[in-house]
Amino acid sequence: MDERKRESIVAYLRRRMAELEIDPEDVAASIAADQERLRAAKYRDAFGNTWDGKGNTPQWVVQATSAGQSLEHFAIRVPAEPQSGKRADVDWRRDPFAGTRLATVRPEPLHA
Incomplete structure (x- = not known):
């Protein structure tokens, strides 16, 4: 995200929190309670x-x-353990699509 856009959003949120008299500690406590509820x-x-x-x-x-x-x-x-940055080894000899059009065609990007 663009740094100016981020700062703009943060400023907006701070302004709205001040208008509604919401303390950052209240937000932190609410997030902690939600996380505890989800853990349980x-x-x-x-x-x-x-x-x-x-x-x-x-x-x-x-x-x-x-x-x-x-x-x-x-x-x-x-998940049992966090994934490391290394990908699992793949045996491409067992790929059923190797050498076919499905293995080489890239999907076209969707346009909005």
Whole structure:
């Protein structure tokens, strides 16, 4: 992002926060609470609803499981370890598209 654009957005946000009497500490506390809630969550749906698996089952889980979806489908999976910058080795000899048009044609960029 352009530095001037970034500074403009930051200035706008600070002005709006001052108008609404929002302290930066309030924003930081809210973000920390959201992150803690997400860390505790074990299940999440496509709309962002979460559940920690304890207490009463939320309505979105009841509806989804009643419709035949498994609870495991909504399980939040955490990556075992962070990916290193190195790509995994690929054995191109097993590529079914090697030597075909699919291996050489680049998709055209979409224009808005």
